Amino acid sequence: MTTQQKTATVTARTGRNRFARQQAAAGWLFTLPALVLVALFVGLPVLMAAWVSVSGWRGRGSPFSGDVPFVGLDNYQTLLAGGGLATQDLGTALRNNLWYVLLVVPTQTVVALLLAVAVNQRALKGRGFFRTAFYFPSVTSSVAIVVVFLFLFGASGAVNQVIGWFGVNGPNWFADPRGVLHLLLGVVGVDSGGALADHDVLGISLWEWLAGPSVAMSALIILAVFTTSGTFMLLFLAGLQNISAEVGEAATVDGASAWQRLRYVTVPMLRPVLFTVLTLGLVGTWQVFDQVYTGTQGGPAKTTITPAYLSYTASFEQQQWGQGAAIAFLLFFIIVVLTVVQRAFLRDNR
Amino acid sequence: MKRTRALLAAGATSVLLLTACGGSGFDDQGSGGGQQTSGPAKLQVLIGSSGQAETNAVTQAADAWAKSAGDSVTVTAASDLNQQLAQGFASSNPPDVFYVGSDTVASYASNGSLLAYGDELKDKDDFYPNLRDAFTVDGEFYCAPKDFSTLALVIDEKAWQAAGLTDADVPTTWDQLASVAQRLTTGGRTGLVTSSEFQRLGVFAAQAGGSLVTDGKATASSAQMVQGLTYVKSLLANGSMKFAADVGAGDGTEALGTGKAAMTIEGNWIVGGVASSYPDLQYKVVKLPAGPAGPATFTYTNCWGIAADSKNQAAAKQLVEAMTSSDQQLTFAKAFGVMPSVQSAADGFRQQFPAQAAFIDSAADAQALPNEAGVSDVITDLNSKLEGLGTGDPQQILDATQQNLEAALK
Numbered sequence: 116m117t118t119q120q121k122t123a124t125v126t127a128r129t130g131r132n133r134f135a136r137q138q139a140a141a142g143w144l145f146t147l148p149a150l151v152l153v154a155l156f157v158g159l160p161v162l163m164a165a166w167v168s169v170s171g172w173r174g175r176g177s178p179f180s181g182d183v184p185f186v187g188l189d190n191y192q193t194l195l196a197g198g199g200l201a202t203q204d205l206g207t208a209l210r211n212n213l214w215y216v217l218l219v220v221p222t223q224t225v226v227a228l229l230l231a232v233a234v235n236q237r238a239l240k241g242r243g244f245f246r247t248a249f250y251f252p253s254v255t256s257s258v259a260i261v262v263v264f265l266f267l268f269g270a271s272g273a274v275n276q277v278i279g280w281f282g283v284n285g286p287n288w289f290a291d292p293r294g295v296l297h298l299l300l301g302v303v304g305v306d307s308g309g310a311l312a313d314h315d316v317l318g319i320s321l322w323e324w325l326a327g328p329s330v331a332m333s334a335l336i337i338l339a340v341f342t343t344s345g346t347f348m349l350l351f352l353a354g355l356q357n358i359s360a361e362v363g364e365a366a367t368v369d370g371a372s373a374w375q376r377l378r379y380v381t382v383p384m385l386r387p388v389l390f391t392v393l394t395l396g397l398v399g400t401w402q403v404f405d406q407v408y409t410g411t412q413g414g415p416a417k418t419t420i421t422p423a424y425l426s427y428t429a430s431f432e433q434q435q436w437g438q439g440a441a442i443a444f445l446l447f448f449i450i451v452v453l454t455v456v457q458r459a460f461l462r463d464n465r
Numbered sequence: 466m467k468r469t470r471a472l473l474a475a476g477a478t479s480v481l482l483l484t485a486c487g488g489s490g491f492d493d494q495g496s497g498g499g500q501q502t503s504g505p506a507k508l509q510v511l512i513g514s515s516g517q518a519e520t521n522a523v524t525q526a527a528d529a530w531a532k533s534a535g536d537s538v539t540v541t542a543a544s545d546l547n548q549q550l551a552q553g554f555a556s557s558n559p560p561d562v563f564y565v566g567s568d569t570v571a572s573y574a575s576n577g578s579l580l581a582y583g584d585e586l587k588d589k590d591d592f593y594p595n596l597r598d599a600f601t602v603d604g605e606f607y608c609a610p611k612d613f614s615t616l617a618l619v620i621d622e623k624a625w626q627a628a629g630l631t632d633a634d635v636p637t638t639w640d641q642l643a644s645v646a647q648r649l650t651t652g653g654r655t656g657l658v659t660s661s662e663f664q665r666l667g668v669f670a671a672q673a674g675g676s677l678v679t680d681g682k683a684t685a686s687s688a689q690m691v692q693g694l695t696y697v698k699s700l701l702a703n704g705s706m707k708f709a710a711d712v713g714a715g716d717g718t719e720a721l722g723t724g725k726a727a728m729t730i731e732g733n734w735i736v737g738g739v740a741s742s743y744p745d746l747q748y749k750v751v752k753l754p755a756g757p758a759g760p761a762t763f764t765y766t767n768c769w770g771i772a773a774d775s776k777n778q779a780a781a782k783q784l785v786e787a788m789t790s791s792d793q794q795l796t797f798a799k800a801f802g803v804m805p806s807v808q809s810a811a812d813g814f815r816q817q818f819p820a821q822a823a824f825i826d827s828a829a830d831a832q833a834l835p836n837e838a839g840v841s842d843v844i845t846d847l848n849s850k851l852e853g854l855g856t857g858d859p860q861q862i863l864d865a866t867q868q869n870l871e872a873a874l875k
Binding site: 173174175176177178198199200203204269270271287290292414415416417430431432433434 | 547548551554555556557569572573575576577578710711712713773774839841842843846849850852853869872873
């Protein structure tokens with residue numbers, strides 16, 4: 116390489132570098148307002164809540180004043196190993212929410228995918244109407260939907276009237292604390308947990324962990340699937356639009372049935388969307404609050420309390436702000452861990 | 466050149482944003498300091514109102530007082546009292562005067578938000594003693610009871626007559642209550658319907674002589690408590706009593722109004738509830754029957770809390786004295802149906818509302834639920850178990866409550 120060539124490449128490189136630097140600076144500049152807003156309204160409150168969760172603040176005056184004691188992990192200790200009511204409540208809330216997540220996330224994902232595939236059919240007449248209809252619950256206020264569901268699932272509500280035509284005596288949904296799994300086990304003659312009843316996790320016996328969602332929680336589960344499927348349908352729909360028709364045609368030529376096309380062609384190609392939907396679903400369902408706050412207030416028999424709702428009542432009703440913040444962080448931790456686990460499962464290994 | 470300008474603009478914007486949100490967010494104010502001593506006081510009053518009637522009545526009373534005292538008062542009806550109070554206390558700028566329920570007084574007292582001014586009131590001995598106890602925490606009488614209500618037995622007159630019962634059959638013992646409930650249970654109507662919470666069912670435990678807390682000690686699983694709940698369970702077992710949720714009603718008032726119940730146990734708020742939702746219902750109110758340990762009922766009450774961080778405590782106290790005077794309370798009773806918390810107004814109330822005499826007559830036998838910090842969570846937990854009382858074991862339910870209560874009272 117001659118000296119001339121060397122100088123040329125160096126100049127080119129520095130030129131490129133300067134340009135890249137300017138680009139980066141411009142990029143930071145334009146995102147700065149948004150970053151500042153996020154830092155102020157998300158980052159800072161998170162740090163403040165983190166302090167509250169390790170402090171003995173009881174809600175009077177500023178949590179950052181000099182006379183608020185630092186109590187270390189006492190709040191977490193009380194919640195996780197205290198053995199008192201706080202632990203039992205957290206255990207109950209986690210159990211309720213776990214069943215809720217286990218049932219809502221897969222159901223809403225499958226329903227959303229099927230709806231998306233259905234309204235993506237080119238042969239379907241009135242596609243626009245169906246898209247709107249399926250999406251409508253997602254844009255309706257959740258409070259309004261909860262109120263409607265309270266009527267639908269009342270003791271003499273529409274749901275019970277309809278299943279009454281088939282001779283089924285419907286439960287009083289929102290007042291029925293019995294666990295669905297316990298009911299099913301009762302049908303096959305298992306009525307008590309035996310040894311399971313003697314072992315406690317978070318103040319709740321293993322038999323109680325196995326109760327399944329209560330009948331009241333089941334109504335909330337149906338509500339959640341009803342309201343969120345439309346949103347996720349849109350995401351899947353966007354993903355489906357990105358899959359070119361030729362792929363499907365090629366599969367058909369190779370003799371794949373409609374089911375096989377969905378199973379071996381469409382779903383694998385939707386993997387990134389699927390990851391998004393599952394993550395959003397997981398985060399959303401672990402934080403369920405408004406349905407509980409407006410609909411059931413945690414009743415019947417605490418079978419619909421969730422960690423988010425518990426965090427609220429601990430803070431605003433019992434003035435145990437430290438515990439309330441600690442519950443929120445435990446919930447955050449659960450969500451992060453589960454998202455990471457799920458990511459590992461869905462990662463493209465090829 | 467252009468870029469520099471853009472940079473400057475963006476920088477300036479961010480700085481502006483930062484300063485706008487900065488301010489003095491967390492001022493370290495000491496508590497109770499800085500009382501305003503001169504000039505007219507500006508009082509903020511926050512109430513958890515039952516409706517427009519109450520809001521108007523309180524606003525009028527506050528305005529009248531403000532005029533005579535030369536101060537100004539703003540009355541705000543809270544949409545969520547607990548939440549708004551919490552925000553006020555956390556910001557060191559709470560409302561000066563506000564409603565406090567007897568179930569939350571201890572948690573606000575324990576974090577130092579409340580001023581304990583009860584003993585400084587001129588007419589403190591005129592309040593019913595059990596109401597004073599309801600707002601006494603660790604020996605300190607915190608705040609003046611605003612009004613109160615007691616639970617009584619409310620009977621649907623038509624169902625009563627249809628079952629061939631007369632005034633002579635009004636139950637005064639447990640056995641009589643069981644038999645009239647049985648006679649009143651026909652078809653779609655259940656003899657006695659109440660909500661399943663301890664706030665109602667507990668009256669039977671009290672009539673047996675039981676109490677959740679005795680002299681600061683947990684006594685939730687005492688034989689008397691078990692006896693009370695066992696009696697309730699026996700009524701549930703023979704179908705003469707059901708819980709409101711099981712007949713598809715929100716509470717006892719709704720069950721009575723919709724004809725699903727012949728009797729219920731409610732406080733005198735049922736009067737307003739029936740008038741607005743079931744104007745055709747004819748009903749009568751009688752005292753609850755006496756149990757093995759004599760007559761007993763529960764009382765529910767709120768007080769006028771004054772914030773420890775209020776700058777106008779002296780004016781606030783005067784306002785509370787005006788609000789709790791005998792005449793003013795009778796005015797409130799007329800406006801929105803509450804019972805005066807002072808004994809000197811009892812006769813006036815009886816004259817005004819003869820049909821509600823049973824409520825005020827029960828005041829002597831009324832107990833407030835224990836107000837120690839943490840007890841309200843235990844009661845919430847007990848309520849969640851009581852929903853299954855029909856098939857559950859009272860002893861087991863109360864043993865679990867005893868454990869929680871011991872932990873809470875530590």
